[in-house]
Amino acid sequence: MAINLNNVHFAYPESPSIDVLNVNSWSVSPGEQVFIHGPSGEGKSTLLNLLSGMLTATTGEVMVLGERLDRMTERQRDRFRANHIGYIFQQFNLIPYIDAIDNIKLAYGFSGNQRHPGLVDEIKSLLSTFQIDRSDWHRPIGKLSIGQQQRIAIARALINKPQLLIADEPTSSLDQKNRDNFMSALVSLVSAQGITLLFVSHDMSLANYFGRIDALSEINVSRKRL
């Protein structure tokens, strides 16, 4: 399994009696592309942070790509995340004051992979794949359009050849045309590389890009009790 959650509970230390997340059992197969939908406040961010190792479960078993994240140290989780998980957000995906190439290099650097002479060429080829003009490669991110930024964010997320890609409402700030371009590029690349994709959005019109659709309320049962 790419993801396997068993009896996972999570509560913030400030209010330990309130379960923000309660997942009895939930799993995703390798290479599967899952669309997760649900309104705000259903524990979406908490679930994604648990899967990326930014948070650790209060109790339960969090297995990602065959590794128990709940048994790893913080440093091991950081390294695991850098090496195996790509992340795309709704906004602020990139450091705004450095250029596209440096943003991608930065993500590469945290993976612990040795820098190789062909790295910059690899980054440039990735940027070309996502139709980022050569003239924009060295411009600070803050000077690029949101659509360009989101496409660079995919390139950044893919540089370490992740096995799992988490996309958290990445199309929310895009117009119709940019959204369609983004989705096509993302889905085709993920399919071609066999990457497991978790795509979270409240926009149900995107569901047709995915083979599996899960409601957040079905995964996180703590909300059902309320």
Added chain:
Amino acid sequence: MFTRLATKSLLNRKGSVLLTIMAMSVSIFVLLGVEHIRDQSKQSFNSTVSGVDLIVGARTGSLNLLLYSVFRLGSPTSNIAWDSYQRVSSNPKVAWSIPISLGDSHRGFRVLGTTTDYFKYFNYGKKRRLEFSSGKPFEYTFDLVLGAQVAKKLGYSLGAQVVLAHGLGRASFSLHNKNPFTVVGILAPTGTPVDQTVHVSLQGVEAVHGGLQKPYVADDLPLVDFQGAELQPKSITAFMLGLTSRMATFGVRRDINNYRNEPLTAILPGVALSELWQMMSVIESTLRLISGLVLISALLGLSAMMLASIKEREKEIYLLRVIGAPPFYLFLLIELEALLISCISMFVGTITLYLSLLIARDGLATNFGLHIGVNVFSFNNVIFLVLVAGSTMVAAAIPSLMAFNDSSRRV
């Protein structure tokens, strides 16, 4: 990439970073400046006179006597009789003596009337004799020897005609223009008040003050003697003594201080210099304290600026964490940013200090007798710079730890 990220991050916050750099540069300028001037003044003062066992003047405080006789600062209380000078210097324990007569000036530079023994016996630094870069000591009454700085600033060379003025003002209305002097010698630079001094013979001083009854041309009056009574000084300002033995110093000093015909004061230059520095130590400590406080306030400003930036950069920190940056990386990133600000400030502060010293050097020498070098990299200052860098790391530890904790905790 790490340094690049820190640099670009600072460039992205130009406004606040620039203000912080300015505040820190000013504090580093003050800190290094105070230390440098303190150190250089001490060295300069200590090397001004050497090999002189006693300085004798009219009854006054030892510091006052030291300041006007050696540093050409302040004014003498009164003169001493020529007769007293001759009696004291004829003491068998006195190896040599240099009479000094002050009171005239030339275009803001003090004129010192003396004898040719001045060029023979006066030492500065580590017992270094005065040397001539060109010319020779005075031979005739209206010969004149220039200090290196005077010659340089006024553009005088050998053979130039110089008119002395009565008093010490830069612009005097009482010129001794009936008897112009001729430059016959220019001294090599010494880094002491000698460089700022115009030297003439005692006979010359006497001549321009009405000793001569009829006009003479310069070559008429060789310095064989005092031309009878005509050019013999009635009084001088002070005199320096070299003794035959160091052991005799205290005895001769006591004799001079108890001299019955006239109230005289004899001082040991080394002791007077120590007294001067002892007096200055309170000012020294106060200046050091003030510059330290200025630095602390600048460092606190840096810390506050970095702290505010952490708040602004929450999303950036989160993003870095998501792409795999460990909390310690963020700690080091903030520390590096602070260190870069500190290094730039040190550079700006040091360069500004260097340029300021370059500009103020001549003024300090002319007006205060302080010969300050422009090389600010003394051992103490290098230690100070290392301490500033260390203090920066400590001051930045608060925002760095905050970034560390936030990134460990936040989702």
